[in-house]
Amino acid sequence: MPVTAVTTDPENLTLTLVADFAAPVERVWKAFTDPRQLERFWGPPGWPAIFTDFEFTPGGSAKYHMTSPKGESSRGGWEFLEIDPPRGFSVLDTFLDEDGAPLDGFPSMRMVFGFESADGGSRLTNTTYFTSAEALEQTVAMGAVEGSTLAINQLDAVLQDLRDYALGKGTRTELLDDTHVRITRLIEGPRDLVWRAHHEPELLKKWMLGPDGWQLTVAEVDARPGGTYRYHWEHDGGGREGFGFEGESLLVDAPRRSVTTERMSGTDGPSTLNDLSLYEEDGATLITLLIEYPDKETRDMILATGMADGMEASYARLESAVISV
Structure with missing residues (x-):
């Protein structure tokens, strides 16, 4: 499986996922920056993501929703902060309501996606920065570790020709x-x-x-x-x-x-x-x-x-x- 580690650091208020792929950095970059490819793996099994907006430029935004088999829905949005092809990009990740507004009671997080060559392929390091220990604990309690692992482990099927x-x-x-x-x-x-x-x-x-x-x-x-x-x-x-x-x-x-x-x-x-x-x-x-x-x-x-x-x-x-x- 691509994901090799998911760690939390309460002292630095971070959640970090590391995954290795048998594909060049440029190919992994494409998977994360093409919304049609991204939605094939961003949601964990049973919660596929659909990106309805994707303005990939600093200051631009993306919106997506995930739907469970029983019809429950979860919505999120990204504000693109920095873009450095193909080495990485960062976003402000926010839970959204049905009207696209930030969801009360849920944290916003800065996420940094970093891509580098490693062992003939590439490595993803995805670090999420929280504003408080409570926000980190809340996100982990919602299943972020398990969900992100299942989601990113789907990426191998995307990186290869079908x-x-x-x-x-x-x-x-x-x-x-x-x-x-x-x-x-x-x-x-x-x-x-x-x-x-x-x-x-x-x-x-x-x-x-x-x-x-x-x-x-x-x-x-x-x-x-x-x-x-x-x-x-x-x-x-x-x-x-x-x-x-x-x-x-x-x-x-x-x-x-x-x-x-x-x-x-x-x-x-x-x-x-x-x-x-x-x-x-x-x-x-x-x-x-x-x-x-x-x-x-x-x-x-x-x-x-x-x-x-x-x-x-x-x-x-x-x-x-x-x-x-």
């Missing part, structure tokens, strides 16, 4: 913690079509089949916030009991992101939270599915069913039966 990053890796499963799993798969096709393939019943029935021998016989989808969906699979040869899943759409931001609940049909068991994001680069689309399980036991039980293998079979069909048509 195809180079995903080449030959198929469907990848990463255990982020006891209850969160991230699944990624590159699809050779445009994001709009990949989005449609996830939400239109006639397209879903062409690819979301899992292992050979199964058919998706029911695909009912109301892809609106508050809408519901239901899937049911049957085995071609019979003799094996069918199964299904159902849930509700919580968040829809077409064609970029959708969040749904999911539980097995006909059961009262706990549901998962499925956060689907699509990112397109040069005609290829990276699918990222962040799954939140109710507990570690449920996570391990579902992964042990061979879920990732079934998803890879389905994604392969997505490319061959839908995207290539």
Whole structure:
């Protein structure tokens, strides 16, 4: 993982993150100063950032918001203080309300981003300066250490060409913690079509089949916030009991992101939270599915069913039966 250290210094009122990357300084600089690349990693998993303003000049400002899978929102703004390409820049970082005004009761902080060559790649040193010990403690208590680590650890996927990053890796499963799993798969096709393939019943029935021998016989989808969906699979040869899943759409931001609940049909068991994001680069689309399980036991039980293998079979069909048509 890129992040090598996150330290607090109560005496000097600082929080410092250090991360190393196998990419030149100029490439890392570009990732932090292009808002479309920055928003791919600035928010931690499940809280992606969207930058609505980005005036990258001394005295200019940037505004962004992050939205959780359940629709909670956090907003922030930067005032650019100093810019020294490609060695670094500094900002005044402020929590904002829905109207873009500073949020009462929350601190403003000076953040310094420094980039330097290191071990054939580059090193980021990000130091945040606080005005009081209380402000430092408040920010740490809000999860700044964990959140910033998870966020910056996503940067490797941004620094590489998308195809180079995903080449030959198929469907990848990463255990982020006891209850969160991230699944990624590159699809050779445009994001709009990949989005449609996830939400239109006639397209879903062409690819979301899992292992050979199964058919998706029911695909009912109301892809609106508050809408519901239901899937049911049957085995071609019979003799094996069918199964299904159902849930509700919580968040829809077409064609970029959708969040749904999911539980097995006909059961009262706990549901998962499925956060689907699509990112397109040069005609290829990276699918990222962040799954939140109710507990570690449920996570391990579902992964042990061979879920990732079934998803890879389905994604392969997505490319061959839908995207290539």
